[in-house]
Amino acid sequence: MTSSTPPPAAAPDDPPTGTTPPRGPSALRQLAAASVGNAVEWFDWYAYSFLAVYFADKVFPASADDSLVPLLSTFAVFAVGFFMRPVGGLLMGAVADRHGRRAALTVTILAMGGGSALVALTPTYAAAGLAAPVVLVLARLVQGLSVGGEFAASTTFLVESAKPGRRGLFSSFQYVSTTAGQLLASGTAALLAALLTEEQMGDWGWRVAFGVGALLSLLGLWIRSGARETRSEKQLQAPRPGLLEALRRHPRPSLLICGITAGGTLAYYTWTTYLPTYAQVNVGFDKGESLTVSTIALAFFAVLQPLGGILSDRVGRKPLLLVFAGGFAVLCVPLLHLLTDSFVSLLLVSCAGMVLLTGYTAIAAAVNAEVFPARVRAAGIGFPYSLTVALFGGTAPYVGTWFKQAGNSGLFPWYVAVLCLLSGLVYLRLPETARRELDT
Structure with missing residues (x-):
């Protein structure tokens, strides 16, 4: 007669088979991965709003010979505000559903960091002509796509990371981090304006904030690299959903x-x-x-x-x-x-x-x-x-x-x-x- 040792009983806190909710310190890492990254995203986004007054006339001169410049300026505002965010929500949401939430979070923060670096390196109209507003429009389009995708990815990641009975708490950090990013951006703009002259702000000071945003994106990327994927292996191995x-x-x-x-x-x-x-x-x-x-x-x-x-x-x-x-x-x-x-x-x-x-x-x-x-x-x-x-x-x-x-x-x-x-x-x-x- 063959005897076998029964498997050990599951601990009360063990997750059911096929799921991977974080426990202990992992939950904090999950929360930080979504929150810090989201704050960085919104820092980069709001920095443009607070600092545009310093560089707008250098990139979009009011009296340019080329009539396309005012048109491009209008297109930038429209495209980023009303077009790229829904597109980003759809595309990055699809990435999150097909390849996992962590993959989408990586793409969104890289896109935002790249967009910020591009804004920081945008040439003036005097130096590059029409290329200057084109570069800035491109940077804002990338950032708009990133912001639209960030909510889709970080929302699902935050809520799926929470233990039962904690989804509301984890959900709240979506707007905690958004507000933190907004406050950090306004504080950075105020500090630069206090330390630099008006001329210095217009010449190069505004670029510093976007350079800081690009570096902060690398910090967010590092934190997100250690996060745990919230979708189960079964879901990830299933046939991928269509875009629509x-x-x-x-x-x-x-x-x-x-x-x-x-x-x-x-x-x-x-x-x-x-x-x-x-x-x-x-x-x-x-x-x-x-x-x-x-x-x-x-x-x-x-x-x-x-x-x-x-x-x-x-x-x-x-x-x-x-x-x-x-x-x-x-x-x-x-x-x-x-x-x-x-x-x-x-x-x-x-x-x-x-x-x-x-x-x-x-x-x-x-x-x-x-x-x-x-x-x-x-x-x-x-x-x-x-x-x-x-x-x-x-x-x-x-x-x-x-x-x-x-x-x-x-x-x-x-x-x-x-x-x-x-x-x-x-x-x-x-x-x-x-x-x-x-x-x-």
Whole structure:
């Protein structure tokens, strides 16, 4: 009679066969890989916004002999803001679904770092003629593709890296890192402006920030190189999904992503980007003080995100989403009408909006990831999300300015409120996904 020794019993914390959720220090490495890389991505992206004033007239001269220069300038803004991000979401999402999340994260950070290096090396129009704006447009196209793909890849990576009951917490670091990148970019621009003269900033100072961005991308790449792939071997070895499979086979979840995102992205860009300008234009708020308020409010916003994520893991996603949508639908108009030229007024309005906004931003990554199956999750999120951001979030300052020019500035708060209300109707019909098992 042959006896055999039974295999040892699985420890309570052992993952089920075929899955690879991180444990112990690995979870921190996963979180750092997504968060640090995402912060670097957004540092590079926002650095352009903060420093463009120093190099715009050198690359896109106002009085150029070649009539193509103003056209190229307009094309750069349009292409990056409204075209390349959805394309990046689709293409990099497909890379993440076909070759793994880590592969896509590597591509996005390399693209952003390469784009930053290209901006840093962009020649002036005086030195290279038409080649100068061409190089800058190319760099921004690459960066736009990278930013669009980063959300798709890092969202899926973050949520799939989390242990059960922690997906909301991990999800919150999407906007923690985005805000950190924005604050780091503004701080770097402010430091350079303080240390250098106006002439030095225009000659070479602005290039330093993009050089720093390229180097930080290498740091992010190193951290991501040690991350663990979140898709199972079975999923990776399965037939690869087609580029448009998520849209073709899962139209309802794709539309859900649009509905989930529309109100949230409009409120986000209104409160984090446009609000200082809105206060300057409508109540005569001091420009310098508005930037100070914005910095304080953004820091406060970053601190709130993990708290919102933890709360969603305990009470569910829908309550937070409904508080966000209902809060903005009811309070957006009164809050914006409360603005005065007082520092305290803008700070309180900013922080109040940040509290409500956390109900969406802290869990957007988790909600989006929980809507799609793993096979097409990244591409399924990437394209509709980026397209909706381009249509509603990226245009928020332009819509607000248009209302002001038309003499109807009071309509903009209603625009935000109505869109949040419409997203709230979508949230009402969403199933609660916080405690569902997530396939990888």
